[in-house]
Amino acid sequence: MQGFGRFLTYRVVRMLIALWSVVTVVFVVMRLSGDPVPLLLPPDAPIAEMERLRHEMGLDRPIYVQYGVFINQAVRGDFGRSIHFRTSAMTVVWERVPATLELAFASFLCAIVVAIPAGIISAVRRGSIIDDIVMGVALVGQAAPTFYIGIMLILTCSLWLGLFPTSGRGDWRNLVLPAVTLGAFAMASIARITRSAVLEILRADYIRTARAKGLPEFWTLAKHTMRNAAIPIVTIVGLQLGNLLGGAVVTETIFSWPGIGRLAIQSIYNRDYPVVQSCVFMTAAMFVVVNFLVDVAYGILDPRIRH
Amino acid sequence: MAEWDKDRDNITVDGLARRLRDGRITRRGFLAGAAGLLGSMAAAEGLLARVAGAQTTRKNTLMVGQSSDVSKLDPQMSTTVNDIAITFNLFDNLLTRRRDGKLYPSLATEWKLVNPTTWQFKLRPNVKFHNGDRFTSADVKFSYERSYDPNAKVITKSVLNTIERIETPDAQTVVIVTKKPDPLLAARTAFYAGQIMPKDYFAKVKEDEFNAKPIGTGPVKLASWVKDDRMVLDANANYWGGKLAVNQIIFRPLPELAARVGALLKGEVDIITKIPPDQMDRIAKAPTTKIEGVLYGGLYCLSVTTQKPPLDSKPFRQAMSLALDRETIVKELWRGQAAVPNSLVVKGDSHHDPTLPPLKYDPNQAKQLLKEANYKGEELTLETPIGFMVMDKEMSEVVTAMWKDVGINAKLEQLEYSVYQQKIREKSFKGVRWTDPTSAYNDPDGMMWRHLAPGGPNAYWFRNPRFDELGNGARFSVDEKFRAEAYKEMARLELEFLPLIPVIQPMELYGLQKYVDWKPYANQTMEFRNFNLKITRG
Numbered sequence: 018m019q020g021f022g023r024f025l026t027y028r029v030v031r032m033l034i035a036l037w038s039v040v041t042v043v044f045v046v047m048r049l050s051g052d053p054v055p056l057l058l059p060p061d062a063p064i065a066e067m068e069r070l071r072h073e074m075g076l077d078r079p080i081y082v083q084y085g086v087f088i089n090q091a092v093r094g095d096f097g098r099s100i101h102f103r104t105s106a107m108t109v110v111w112e113r114v115p116a117t118l119e120l121a122f123a124s125f126l127c128a129i130v131v132a133i134p135a136g137i138i139s140a141v142r143r144g145s146i147i148d149d150i151v152m153g154v155a156l157v158g159q160a161a162p163t164f165y166i167g168i169m170l171i172l173t174c175s176l177w178l179g180l181f182p183t184s185g186r187g188d189w190r191n192l193v194l195p196a197v198t199l200g201a202f203a204m205a206s207i208a209r210i211t212r213s214a215v216l217e218i219l220r221a222d223y224i225r226t227a228r229a230k231g232l233p234e235f236w237t238l239a240k241h242t243m244r245n246a247a248i249p250i251v252t253i254v255g256l257q258l259g260n261l262l263g264g265a266v267v268t269e270t271i272f273s274w275p276g277i278g279r280l281a282i283q284s285i286y287n288r289d290y291p292v293v294q295s296c297v298f299m300t301a302a303m304f305v306v307v308n309f310l311v312d313v314a315y316g317i318l319d320p321r322i323r324h
Numbered sequence: 325m326a327e328w329d330k331d332r333d334n335i336t337v338d339g340l341a342r343r344l345r346d347g348r349i350t351r352r353g354f355l356a357g358a359a360g361l362l363g364s365m366a367a368a369e370g371l372l373a374r375v376a377g378a379q380t381t382r383k384n385t386l387m388v389g390q391s392s393d394v395s396k397l398d399p400q401m402s403t404t405v406n407d408i409a410i411t412f413n414l415f416d417n418l419l420t421r422r423r424d425g426k427l428y429p430s431l432a433t434e435w436k437l438v439n440p441t442t443w444q445f446k447l448r449p450n451v452k453f454h455n456g457d458r459f460t461s462a463d464v465k466f467s468y469e470r471s472y473d474p475n476a477k478v479i480t481k482s483v484l485n486t487i488e489r490i491e492t493p494d495a496q497t498v499v500i501v502t503k504k505p506d507p508l509l510a511a512r513t514a515f516y517a518g519q520i521m522p523k524d525y526f527a528k529v530k531e532d533e534f535n536a537k538p539i540g541t542g543p544v545k546l547a548s549w550v551k552d553d554r555m556v557l558d559a560n561a562n563y564w565g566g567k568l569a570v571n572q573i574i575f576r577p578l579p580e581l582a583a584r585v586g587a588l589l590k591g592e593v594d595i596i597t598k599i600p601p602d603q604m605d606r607i608a609k610a611p612t613t614k615i616e617g618v619l620y621g622g623l624y625c626l627s628v629t630t631q632k633p634p635l636d637s638k639p640f641r642q643a644m645s646l647a648l649d650r651e652t653i654v655k656e657l658w659r660g661q662a663a664v665p666n667s668l669v670v671k672g673d674s675h676h677d678p679t680l681p682p683l684k685y686d687p688n689q690a691k692q693l694l695k696e697a698n699y700k701g702e703e704l705t706l707e708t709p710i711g712f713m714v715m716d717k718e719m720s721e722v723v724t725a726m727w728k729d730v731g732i733n734a735k736l737e738q739l740e741y742s743v744y745q746q747k748i749r750e751k752s753f754k755g756v757r758w759t760d761p762t763s764a765y766n767d768p769d770g771m772m773w774r775h776l777a778p779g780g781p782n783a784y785w786f787r788n789p790r791f792d793e794l795g796n797g798a799r800f801s802v803d804e805k806f807r808a809e810a811y812k813e814m815a816r817l818e819l820e821f822l823p824l825i826p827v828i829q830p831m832e833l834y835g836l837q838k839y840v841d842w843k844p845y846a847n848q849t850m851e852f853r854n855f856n857l858k859i860t861r862g
Binding site for chain 1: 366392395396401531532535536550551552553556576578579580582583586587589590592741
């Protein structure tokens with residue numbers, strides 16, 4: 018257990034370093050992209066007004082002092098006030114978190130519930146018509162652009178069949194189309210990785226041994242195959258969850274979903290850099306946390322990794 | 325008015341695929357077309373009608389789908405289309421401009437010019453703000469003075485800054501003294517910066533809180549706002565102009581065009597904005613929906629931003645204008661939903677000269693002028709963002725092709741929107757850019773002079789002593805006869821030098837459920853008052 022504790026501590030430290038790096042990159046990139054002051058004032062603003070604002074924002078101080086202040090505020094989750102919404106930038110981003118999580122987890126659930134069984138069946142029945150169908154659908158899911166899938170789903174399921182609302186956030190029925198649209202890519206990747214991971218294990222000697230000693234096929238799969246195939250599957254599942262949490266600009270735009278992705282893009286257009294910073298930080302934080310959880314899962318699934 | 329019912333060429337899958345293959349439409353265009361096809365198939369089977377019928381049972385609520393979310397509710401903090409759609413309903417102005425282009429009384433019941441620099445407004449008695457505060461002349465004085473206060477963080481400072489002082493002899497009278505005669509003062513009170521805000525409430529809550537919880541005298545009041553999701557406005561039961569035909573108006577941002585149109589066809593929303601002409605038929609031909617359009621109170625123009633050769637040559641600029649087949653642009657690209665302008669004074673504005681012919685297309689004369697200009701094939705760059713104006717990308721492609729046809733070495737550059745905005749601020753365009761000036765006060769002063777006066781947003785290089793003399797004279801004259809003559813001459817001068825090349829005056833199209841009786845305005849405000857909104861469903 019001591020080994021696991023050390024493993025966890027190590028991962029937490031790595032997570033904090035990753036977050037610090039993100040914050041620093043955000044700081045540097047925002048400074049590299051030019052002076053924000055002219056963007057915040059009308060084009061004909063007098064020089065004195067620009068100087069006043071520059072002083073107010075602390076931009077006239079040495080860069081290391083600015084960095085210190087920035088880190089200090091970032092630790093407290095304070096990235097300044099939104100220029101566009103005239104309120105705390107982090108508050109604006111927090112308002113979008115529930116919608117983002119709702120959509121991300123719904124898509125994620127859609128993806129794993131469909132993709133993992135599909136991948137396993139496809140591997141077990143390799144070369145069969147089922148395998149061809151599953152992999153064909155997965156290929157379409159990976160290749161078709163999100164906006165195409167989204168618009169086609171609106172046309173067929175919503176306008177034509179009248180099953181779901183066309184867009185907006187509301188009850189579970191509003192969630193179905195965006196979740197499927199967003200989950201399509203993740204679904205496809207997870208199914209393909211599951212198939213190849215399971216296939217590889219099925220060829221292993223210990224599987225042949227298990228079959229030779231007369232273990233039922235179900236237990237061979239459930240106990241011997243899946244546990245060993247889990248590492249690549251957990252990796253891809255973790256990565257996909259991170260991606261889904263990062264907000265999905267296209268899906269959110271098509272379905273008018275009030276999530277972080279759309280907010281980030283709009284804020285870039287509006288040059289609302291406190292909100293952009295908060296979005297980047299929030300997305301990075303969610304990604305890092307998911308990665309941490311994946312690492313922990315590795316440790317549980319394969320004790321060798323702990324050392 | 326537009327010919328909605330006119331039969332148009334039927335689009336087929338083969339046709340779309342052919343156009344995609346030939347590069348005549350983009351992949352996106354192809355998908356939109358394909359979407360249109362599917363939509364009409366559904367319509368043919370009567371499915372849409374059934375679905376729509378099932379969905380439109382929410383009585384007393386009007387759902388409006390806009391192309392993006394509202395950003396600010398403080399009326400002096402924003403002039404963007406999606407925001408003014410709300411603020412002109414939360415607040416009232418002293419005067420209001422209706423669809424016929426005329427000024428009507430609103431919070432003021434009478435107004436008159438006492439002498440060339442003094443205006444008097446009599447205010448409507450017994451009007452209350454949403455919080456119960458009484459509306460008085462002090463609120464007018466406060467709102468107007470804030471709009472040009474150098475210390476206030478507002479973006480409307482140039483609207484009412486002709487005012488020298490405001491007097492409030494009693495609670496129902498406002499006297500405005502202007503620095504110089506201002507023929508447009510009454511018109512100014514009817515537009516941006518003229519919305520009346522409550523003085524006492526504002527003093528209590530300060531600007532950020534006011535922006536989040538605005539209080540006005542208008543027909544609706546803010547109930548709730550979930551950003552990027554929906555804004556709920558409740559009807560003001562005590563509205564002085566009579567209660568609205570609905571209990572609630574809900575604004576939803578529906579940024580994706582296909583989803584916006586889909587939501588209308590399915591009956592989830594009652595009105596949608598910003599419909600490009602190629603989607604018009606889908607809505608007009610569906611059994612439950614219709615199109616309403618209005619000629620935009622402004623123009624889509626090409627702004628000549630530099631005097632670098634070849635743009636420094638007057639005959640070259642005239643050739644650029646003569647090379648544009650505006651009729652074809654209107655007919656093919658806009659499907660008839662636009663007009664060919666005859667000058668920089670638009671149809672619908674005061675002092676528009678209907679005797680001028682529409683701008684001419686003459687490729688031979690253009691070629692002749694290029695020779696005269698001694699044009700040696702220098703590059704002419706048109707810089708455009710995508711989605712800044714309706715069909716800007718398509719029009720840019722067509723315009724550069726038309727220039728190439730007469731021998732101009734035209735090049736098209738697409739810019740990301742924020743880069744475009746930056747270039748506007750820095751005035752750093754390479755050649756020609758799109759601009760969509762609107763005549764804010766239905767008057768040439770609000771467009772031709774505002775944009776081309778010294779320091780104006782499109783006065784990149786153009787200066788002409790006579791033009792400046794007339795522009796200044798007309799701005800400070802209350803003699804409408806003199807102004808009419810001045811603008812006639814200025815319009816002619818503008819067409820000679822062409823700092824702005826007018827291209828088209830577009831129609832703005834809205835999609836509506838058939839049971840909604842509502843008309844759009846040329847100035848892009850969405851007026852929801854009981855004289856402009858009726859619901860005819862059972």
